[in-house]
Amino acid sequence: MKHFDLVVIGSGSGDTVIGDRPAGWTVALVEDQAVGFGGTCLNVGCIPSKMFVHTADLAEDARAANAFGVDLPAPAVRWLAIRKRVFDRIDQRSADGLRDSRAGGPNLTLFEGKGQFTGPNTLLVNDGETISADRFVIAAGSRPIVPDVPGLQDAGFLTNETIMRVEKLPERLVILGAGAIAAEFSHVFSALGVHVTVISRSGSMLTREDEDVSQLFTGIARRKWDLRQRREATRVERTSTGIRVHLRDPDGGDGDDVDDVESVQEFVEGDELLVAVGRRSNADRLNLSAAGVATHPDGRIAVDSRQRTNVPGIFAIGDVSSEHQLKHVANHEARVVAHNFSHPDEPTESDHRFVPHAVFTSPQIASVGLTEQRARAEGVPYVVGKRDYSEIAYGWAMNDPEGFAKVLADPQTGRLLGAHIIGPQASVLIQPLIQAMSLGQDAATVARGQYWIHPAMSELVENALLDLPQRSAKSPVN
Ligand SMILES: Cc1cc2nc3c(=O)[nH]c(=O)nc-3n(C[C@H](O)[C@H](O)[C@H](O)COP(=O)(O)OP(=O)(O)OC[C@H]3O[C@@H](n4cnc5c(N)ncnc54)[C@H](O)[C@@H]3O)c2cc1C
Numbered sequence: 001m002k003h004f005d006l007v008v009i010g011s012g013s014g015d016t017v018i019g020d021r022p023a024g025w026t027v028a029l030v031e032d033q034a035v036g037f038g039g040t041c042l043n044v045g046c047i048p049s050k051m052f053v054h055t056a057d058l059a060e061d062a063r064a065a066n067a068f069g070v071d072l073p074a075p076a077v078r079w080l081a082i083r084k085r086v087f088d089r090i091d092q093r094s095a096d097g098l099r100d101s102r103a104g105g106p107n108l109t110l111f112e113g114k115g116q117f118t119g120p121n122t123l124l125v126n127d128g129e130t131i132s133a134d135r136f137v138i139a140a141g142s143r144p145i146v147p148d149v150p151g152l153q154d155a156g157f158l159t160n161e162t163i164m165r166v167e168k169l170p171e172r173l174v175i176l177g178a179g180a181i182a183a184e185f186s187h188v189f190s191a192l193g194v195h196v197t198v199i200s201r202s203g204s205m206l207t208r209e210d211e212d213v214s215q216l217f218t219g220i221a222r223r224k225w226d227l228r229q230r231r232e233a234t235r236v237e238r239t240s241t242g243i244r245v246h247l248r249d250p251d252g253g254d255g256d257d258v259d260d261v262e263s264v265q266e267f268v269e270g271d272e273l274l275v276a277v278g279r280r281s282n283a284d285r286l287n288l289s290a291a292g293v294a295t296h297p298d299g300r301i302a303v304d305s306r307q308r309t310n311v312p313g314i315f316a317i318g319d320v321s322s323e324h325q326l327k328h329v330a331n332h333e334a335r336v337v338a339h340n341f342s343h344p345d346e347p348t349e350s351d352h353r354f355v356p357h358a359v360f361t362s363p364q365i366a367s368v369g370l371t372e373q374r375a376r377a378e379g380v381p382y383v384v385g386k387r388d389y390s391e392i393a394y395g396w397a398m399n400d401p402e403g404f405a406k407v408l409a410d411p412q413t414g415r416l417l418g419a420h421i422i423g424p425q426a427s428v429l430i431q432p433l434i435q436a437m438s439l440g441q442d443a444a445t446v447a448r449g450q451y452w453i454h455p456a457m458s459e460l461v462e463n464a465l466l467d468l469p470q471r472s473a474k475s476p477v478n
């Protein structure tokens with residue numbers, strides 16, 4: 001049996017651990033290429049989706065140009081050219097990674113196949129070879145949840161793993177779910193001219209965002225897409241004209257009422273159906289019971305702040321264990337593990353206090369820290385500052401009528417508790433607020449302790465901070 005200092009399962013964020021491993025360690029990477037070498041973010045997640053989002057933004061801007069006095073023809077969309085631009089780059093990067101890992105190099109061996117534990121120190125690869133190691137890092141990611149809706153499997157559906165590679169742009173797309181993936185792909189496909197229907201179980205889209213953000217975005221979504229609110233899928237069928245999803249009001253009664261509700265015959269139909277109802281940890285693919293690794297009730301591997309599982313020598317990072325299914329969190333956790341391997345006497349811990357995220361839809365959304373509804377529910381005292389894009393000079397330039405930045409601060413200390421932005425470049429604008437929270441700066445220091453370039457869009461952030469009640473503000477500097 002081959003023995004290694006370290007075995008890493010998963011080539012997504014697991015790759016960072018390998019890159020930063022202590023000199024001289026023998027390492028095995030086990031990867032079954034379920035989504036392509038390099039994992040979700042590279043192949044079927046963040047990176048290709050944002051390349052499509054940028055393309056969609058261009059098409060949307062072209063349609064909006066006449067409001068600025070520039071008349072452009074309606075964009076003609078060449079789907080295969082759009083897809084080729086994205087995947088020529090992605091597939092090359094994935095292939096390069098696979099080639100380099102196959103070539104190995106000093107002390108690196110790639111095992112291509114599915115890894116499953118047979119004990120706390122042993123892993124069976126592809127039902128063939130068993131390898132052993134002193135340490136394991138499980139970076140096995142997550143996969144789309146497929147809800148148990150009658151007819152769904154037979155009718156056929158897309159997930160984030162397949163939708164970006166369809167051969168033909170559908171004329172009509174139905175999306176089940178109203179979270180991050182739904183919001184991003186609704187924007188992508190509607191901007192490319194596809195009729196989009198979104199099925200939301202709750203009354204809103206993006207319900208985990210701050211209530212003001214979710215409410216504004218839901219209103220915008222209703223104008224742009226066929227948003228079916230408070231609806232759940234009861235049955236899916238393929239008809240001669242497409243894929244039909246039968247709907248009912250989730251509060252419309254229990255299962256016995258399905259017939260009554262279906263007699264109303266509410267359904268939506270598309271040429272394609274995207275299922276985007278969340279993602280679940282791949283921990284169940286690893287035969288963890290053989291190693292004795294504990295999991296949470298939702299299936300995620302349980303880890304401590306150093307990413308250690310309950311079994312000595314077994315670590316987990318990223319979507320397989322994290323409550324934040326975000327690439328920057330997976331990367332952070334990978335760096336913590338790698339650091340602690342190299343510096344066992346000066347261990348560091350993962351910092352999940354201020355995890356930001358952005359939803360790259362239209363308008364963009366970015367957020368960090370407490371939402372107002374959570375502050376209320378947890379009884380955290382707070383004050384609010386808010387500024388609309390329409391109140392700052394660059395917002396006039398952009399013609400943005402609705403977007404805003406909202407900050408929550410501690411009324412006593414002036415420390416920021418949360419920040420939420422909806423509007424152009426939200427994902428970039430929020431960064432000084434993430435920095436302030438992470439480095440413990442109070443709102444007044446951030447607002448007045450530096451210059452803000454005039455008339456840049458960042459004045460939105462400055463003005464939201466200045467809108468906080470004065471008691472959390474110190475004397476102005478700039
Ligand atoms: C459509 C979409 C868009 C997203 N956009 C963003 C974004 O904009 N920003 C952001 O921060 N996050 C985004 N995310 C989330 C982000 O992609 C994930 O949080 C991140 O990729 C998780 O990385 P990971 O290393 O934990 O897992 P992965 O990258 O999924 O890596 C896991 C790897 O393990 C392999 N594997 C699994 N089980 C086994 C096994 N038993 N044996 C061998 N190999 C195995 C898999 O094949 C895979 O390659 C997005 C996700 C999706 C789906």
Ligand SMILES: NC(=O)c1ccc[n+]([C@@H]2O[C@H](COP(=O)([O-])OP(=O)(O)OC[C@H]3O[C@@H](n4cnc5c(N)ncnc54)[C@H](O)[C@@H]3O)[C@@H](O)[C@H]2O)c1
Nearest residue numbers: 147177178179180181182201276277278279325358359360
């Ligand atoms: N820009 C980004 O950072 C980004 C983009 C896309 C995805 N992601 C990551 O990927 C994860 C998965 O994205 P997602 O959009 O699939 O999940 P999500 O958790 O964001 O949203 C899931 C949606 O599905 C709904 N839902 C859940 N079960 C349902 C059911 N049985 N029937 C109908 N609706 C149901 C929920 O109410 C919610 O609206 C996200 O949580 C996020 O961490 C990140």
